[in-house]
Every structure is written in C-alpha cells, then in structure tokens.
Amino acid sequence: MATMDLILLHAPSLYDFRKRPGMHGPISDVVPSTPIFEMYPIGFTSISEYLERHGLTVRIVNVAMKMLKDIRFDVEGFLSKLKATAFGLDIHWMAHIQGALALAEILKRFHPKIPVILGGLSATYYHEELLRRYPFVDFVLRGDSTEKALVLLLEALREKRGLQDIPNLTWRDGGSGIRANPLTDVPDHLDDITVDYRHIMKKVVRYVDPTGYQPFMDWYSYxxxxxxxxxxxxxxxxxxxxxxxxxxxxxxxxxxxxxxxxxxxxxxxxxxxxxxxxxxxxxxxxxxxxxxxxxxxxxxxxxxxxxxxxxxxxxxxxxxxxxxxxxxx
Ligand code: SF4
Incomplete structure (x- = not known):
C-alpha cells in the first residue's frame, strides 16, 4: 500500500463492540447512525477535499463501518498495513472517545514513528488532558476548522520542521511540557471550504473502498x-x-x-x-x-x-x- 500524507480514521463508539456488547443508550437518536456511531464527521469530507486541492493525498477509512458490516473484519491486521505521514482520528462527539483512543493506541503500537493527530470539538475541549494522559496521542488540532492547520502540520512533519508556528496545535515540546499554540486559524467565511460529494465518489474509486467511505449503516437505503x-x-x-x-x-x-x-x-x-x-x-x-x-x-x-x-x-x-x-x- 503506497504511503500517503494523511489517513483519517473513524472509530466505533466502543472498541470492540463485537466482543464487549453494552447498553449504549439513546446516544444516536438524532443522527442517522447506529449507537456504534459509525457516522464520521462531515469535516472529514471537507478536510480531504481541501488537502487534496493543496497537493496532499488523503484517505478516509470508516473503521466503525467496516466492523459493523463484517463481523470478522480484522482491525489490527488492517491498521498494521497502513502507511502515511500521519494518522488523524476524530473525537468530535464524546460518544466515541473510548473507541477513538483504542484505535489510536493500536495505531501507535504498530506504527510508533507515525504521528497520531486528534481533532474535533471534544478533542479541543480536552486537548491538554489527551496529551498528558495518553502517550499514543501526538497532536491535537483545536478549533472548528483545521483544514489550513493540517496542511501546515503535514508539510512541517514531512520536512521535519519546527511546530511552534502551526496554528491551533497542541503538542509535546520534546521535554515534559505540553504546548498549546495560539488558536488563530479561525476562517471568517467558508468559501474555500466545501463538502463535495464528487470528491468522495472519486476517492471511493481510487481506493476501491466503498465501505471505508460509507457515511452510515443504512446510507444505501436512506x-x-x-x-x-x-x-x-x-x-x-x-x-x-x-x-x-x-x-x-x-x-x-x-x-x-x-x-x-x-x-x-x-x-x-x-x-x-x-x-x-x-x-x-x-x-x-x-x-x-x-x-x-x-x-x-x-x-x-x-x-x-x-x-x-x-x-x-x-x-x-x-x-x-x-x-x-x-x-x-
Ligand atoms: S445554539 Fe445554535 S446550533 Fe445550538 S441548538 Fe441553538 S440554534 Fe441550534
């Protein structure tokens, strides 16, 4: 599998729900998703489109969907084969914090040198705690818009440059300190940021992976x-x-x-x-x-x-x- 710049992975609410059945409660009643919360944030779509427009390669993998559709889907085997400059995981909704951290831990176990980036509003709120408590998390990109900051971060990682100027980034400074760069990437319009389904259709074909891009379980019937x-x-x-x-x-x-x-x-x-x-x-x-x-x-x-x-x-x-x-x- 070729190395790409960023692989965005969406985790189930509970890992591994196939082995640890639980009472999830009404956590997904207002979204078209099962309680496994297989619906990835729409921000994945705008991030992928924006980054590819700026010369970077991005793949989205809805891991939760793959697990739901195939009870024997080998998560660790799949994650172990991925290669990228960085992995990105969403902790936007609190519902899947356990699942996202579990996937981050597995990714770091197989790929100790590939940075794991978290983003989303819940990750923003808990940015310092996430870095302090979980050594397998390398970065949190804060705020409601991380498209531009992700381009800058991926370029800096590729070129092994310093991270002190990356907006919205919380990171470890190499010592014991956690640094939160100023949250300055706050676009005042969305004319350059779009949700383009044509982009997603092209990616489904490029990676031959309709399940990895499927928005939620019943999407083909609804x-x-x-x-x-x-x-x-x-x-x-x-x-x-x-x-x-x-x-x-x-x-x-x-x-x-x-x-x-x-x-x-x-x-x-x-x-x-x-x-x-x-x-x-x-x-x-x-x-x-x-x-x-x-x-x-x-x-x-x-x-x-x-x-x-x-x-x-x-x-x-x-x-x-x-x-x-x-x-x-
Ligand atoms: S604060 Fe805004 S987004 Fe939230 S429920 Fe009210 S109108 Fe809707």
Whole structure:
C-alpha cells in the first residue's frame, strides 16, 4: 500500500463492540447512525477535499463501518498495513472517545514513528488532558476548522520542521511540557471550504473502498446528504455544544463563518447532478440575515432539482419567508 500524507480514521463508539456488547443508550437518536456511531464527521469530507486541492493525498477509512458490516473484519491486521505521514482520528462527539483512543493506541503500537493527530470539538475541549494522559496521542488540532492547520502540520512533519508556528496545535515540546499554540486559524467565511460529494465518489474509486467511505449503516437505503451554511451560531441555547458561547470559548470564534449563498446553492446542484438523495441544509439560511437567505433561494430558483431539500430554522420564519422557500425548491 503506497504511503500517503494523511489517513483519517473513524472509530466505533466502543472498541470492540463485537466482543464487549453494552447498553449504549439513546446516544444516536438524532443522527442517522447506529449507537456504534459509525457516522464520521462531515469535516472529514471537507478536510480531504481541501488537502487534496493543496497537493496532499488523503484517505478516509470508516473503521466503525467496516466492523459493523463484517463481523470478522480484522482491525489490527488492517491498521498494521497502513502507511502515511500521519494518522488523524476524530473525537468530535464524546460518544466515541473510548473507541477513538483504542484505535489510536493500536495505531501507535504498530506504527510508533507515525504521528497520531486528534481533532474535533471534544478533542479541543480536552486537548491538554489527551496529551498528558495518553502517550499514543501526538497532536491535537483545536478549533472548528483545521483544514489550513493540517496542511501546515503535514508539510512541517514531512520536512521535519519546527511546530511552534502551526496554528491551533497542541503538542509535546520534546521535554515534559505540553504546548498549546495560539488558536488563530479561525476562517471568517467558508468559501474555500466545501463538502463535495464528487470528491468522495472519486476517492471511493481510487481506493476501491466503498465501505471505508460509507457515511452510515443504512446510507444505501436512506442516502441522505448534507450541505453547510456555516460554522458557528449566533444563538446560545442552554443545552447546545455548538452555541455562540461554546464556539467563542473553545474555537476562538467571535461570529459564525458563512458559506457564500451562491456557492451553497452550487453545492446542492453538484449533489443533484450525481445523487437523487435528499439534501439537508445544515444551519438556518436566515441566520446571516434576510439578504443571505433570499440570495440563496434566488439561486435555487434558477434550476429546479428533483432532490428533496430539508431546511432547519433556529427561529420560526415569518410566513412570507416560507412562501419564498416554497417558490424556490
Ligand atoms: S440554534 Fe441550534 S446550533 Fe445554535 S445554539 Fe441553538 S441548538 Fe445550538
């Protein structure tokens, strides 16, 4: 297997759930995933697309999905054969912290010289603890956006350069100290960061690995897709881990970053060109203001698509806004 720059691996919530059955509780009731949490974060997709656009090679491996689909899938045998400049694991949702750490430990056992990078909002919150307690974790990239920082980190690792200037990076400085570089890679828009399903389809073919890229167990019978309006939120709902206050304290984000509404419409058209799946628009199109929402709807009106389109609202929209939506999709 050729060496690539980054292999992103998604772990099950519990390793190894095939041998240690447990009561998982309602941890996945609001996502289209089983309690094994085989759904990898959509950020894997934007990271892969961004890095490949910047000359790096990336593979996504949904290990949880491989384990779910094949009870005899040999995790250790598979991981032992991987080669990359670095491995990346998501600890975005707390549900799979045990599984992610278990995979990180196995990877380090087979590949002691290949760095293990963690990312996601939960990894961000626990960045120092993760490095202090788990020697098989080498780096945590903090914040809600790590695309640019990952390019810089992988280039620095390849060229054996110092890490003191890599934004958002928490790392061991070689002594006993843990250093948290400033969290300065906080994009103020998402025009350069995209979820492109065409990219994923190409990678499935390149690595001949549909299971490794499958988003969740029932995806082929229930193939829902998603596009993102933003990272961050203007609201502060008390129970939300993605509120304005959370993003401010954990991701150094003072305001949401939005994707240009015309690019957002193009993301949906790109999906419609290849898939008939429903498209979920994540993030209220009116959060950035009426102008943003209406510009998006105007674009959607230019081209009728057969896909169902689902909207979410953070506040009940006025009736005329709903009528504009009804005219547009
Ligand atoms: S509107 Fe949604 S994303 Fe924003 S704080 Fe409330 S629950 Fe969280």
């Amino acid at each position: 193939p829902v897709t998603a596009v993102f309006t933003c990272r961050g939120c203007i609201h502060n709902c008390k129970t939300c881990g993605g509120s304005a206050r959370t993003f401010r304290s954990m991701a150094n984000r003072s305001k949401p970053a939005f994707r240009d509404p015309k690019l957002l419409a193009q993301d949906i058209f790109n999906i419609a060109d290849h898939l008939h799946a429903p498209v979920m628009i994540i993030g209220d199109i009116f959060q950035a203001g009426k102008e943003y929402g209406f510009t998006f709807l105007q674009e959607m009106k230019k081209r009728r698509i057969a896909n169902h389109v689902a909207f979410e609202f953070f506040l009940p929209p006025p009736r005329p806004f709903l009528e504009r939506i009804a005219e547009s999709v």
